[in-house]
Amino acid sequence: MSLIQLAKHAFFNFPQLKEARKIGLGKIIAYILLLSSLSAIPITFQVLQIFKDIQTDGQEIAKQIPDFSIADGKLKTDNAEKGFIYQTDSIIFTFDPEGRRTPEDVSKDMVGNFLSVGLLSEELIVSLPSNDATTSILGSNQFELLYTDLTDANLLNGKMLRNILANQQLPWWVFVVIFIVALYPSFLSLIASILIATLFGNIYCRFRQVRYSFLDNLKITTLCVTLPVVVATIVHALTYTFDSSTFVLLSTLFIFTRAVRPEKNIT
Structure with a gap:
């Protein structure tokens, strides 16, 4: 099963996510970067809005600066x-x-x-x-x-400062820089959530006698984090105070237990 197919199953068919253990590690890392980029989007727009507010306020202040x-x-x-x-x-x-x-x-x-x-x-x-x-x-x-x-x-001098504040415009590359800066903490936060969820997932697998290695559980957890990250990104775009890290971790653990749960044999 391909990574794209597994990403689709991550939204509605959790038991299929156990197949993620067959995906190469390189693709898993690339997938984490993709999810990190998604979660960095709300932060990027929030920071951009701050820059625009400062730009607008700077133009207002420019009118007050004397010579x-x-x-x-x-x-x-x-x-x-x-x-x-x-x-x-x-x-x-x-x-x-x-x-x-x-x-x-x-x-x-x-x-x-x-x-x-x-x-x-x-x-x-x-x-x-x-x-x-x-x-x-x-x-x-x-x-x-x-x-x-x-x-x-x-x-x-007064004239120079008024001109700078009144005529400043945000160049296009500011968006790129802000996105790259926002991507770093998003990536670290997602990696931390995946590693913590994998540790608890290992313990869960031992209790349920599911014989997956740590790397297997890491790959499964990475796919399990898909839906929580998408939901957290949408909510984070609507409110600044949402605790996305806790939500992502707990939701990922719940999905992981559904993904690795042994299938019952019907006799």
């Missing part, structure tokens, strides 16, 4: 502009030429927003949400750029 320049490592305004804080749905923007705020203040402002940006008197601050993913990938959730570190201070 300024950088001189002697400090932020200078052309008309003695006072500082202000402007908040949108995704961004909190701080403009502080008077030096009243600190980088810590900018970071603390970020409550319920995705991004906090501060043009302070001596540095530019960008703060992202503080979580394990941000820390592990970027090393820090806050980035600071001293104006004295700029090779050309004329590169940063």
Whole structure:
């Protein structure tokens, strides 16, 4: 039985999934990548939506930015502009030429927003949400750029910043990059679910005296995870708070018990 036929059986004929043990390991790995790609789609669109929200809010913030320049490592305004804080749905923007705020203040402002940006008197601050993913990938959730570190201070001024924010467009390759980044945790999460389900499946097979090897059970489990991943992907696309990992694991275990259950002989 081919892998495509088994994938069809994964939706309505669970006992046939035991035939997956005859499929080559290379095809099984490719199938896991295919399922991971499917589960990465909702994450990709969610992240894209965040980028679009930031783009829209950035255009709104652009209208609020006054004329300024950088001189002697400090932020200078052309008309003695006072500082202000402007908040949108995704961004909190701080403009502080008077030096009243600190980088810590900018970071603390970020409550319920995705991004906090501060043009302070001596540095530019960008703060992202503080979580394990941000820390592990970027090393820090806050980035600071001293104006004295700029090779050309004329590169940063009010007109330039307004033009960047007002005219920015997301290039097509951003979608590809986001998808690849989303694919990595999706693949790891799916691999973890399959391995855990296989371990429990081995125990179940021993109790039921089903003599399959660990590799056999791994292949069967990979096909058993098909329906849970499809359902989880659909639900995840509708709600961000769905615990897909737990659902996929428990559903896969249930389908596995149906797939490897010995057939009863009718005499």
